[in-house]
Amino acid sequence: QQPVQSPQAVILREGEDAVINCSSSKALYSVHWYRQKHGEAPVFLMILLKGGEQKGHEKISASFNEKKQQSSLYLTASQLSYSGTYFCGTEYGGNTGKLIFGQGTTLQVKP
């Protein structure tokens, strides 16, 4: 039931783009995206709901494909501050608040 994230790790140069995917084996109600820097708490980035609504940071975009049961996070024109581990958290069955997190994708942005 844990969502699967891909890739496991990405190395970018500043200004390059990246896509992180999150796939579920069952129908999703929502997908939450968080970024966690080493030794710090996860920070909320984006939430995408079944039906198309979403809320998140201006500079972050994401998609939610209900049919394919997956979400993708798009990081464009990456900055050094984008480095960290990205987690998707999946919610099933409704607005329960119960998230199951993926194993994470580590992103490193180099100058």
Added chain:
Amino acid sequence: EAGVAQSPRYKIIEKRQSVAFWCNPISGHATLYWYQQILGQGPKLLIQFQNNGVVDDSQLPKDRFSAERLKGVDSTLKIQPAKLEDSAVYLCASSLTGAVYNEQFFGPGTRLTVL
């Protein structure tokens, strides 16, 4: 607006000892979560409270872990007795109850090392 507060930030104990962690959520957030994050993994939900009632504790090892939220605000998570495999970061998070966008706000965590 103050964030989620947790204490202590670090704790080192011997196996079979007991330990307790404290969390104070964002003011007005009725839903509180405790997660366990083992190094290199995503957070795993241990228990979810709404006010002072338990919503979900299906992944809480109840033979050694307990949690309470007596007045619907602060919460305490206890481990007794601790095992080596309990070494992890324990994260507390809170969210608005019933909101359409129920994003969770995490505290800084307590890093537990069991020797």
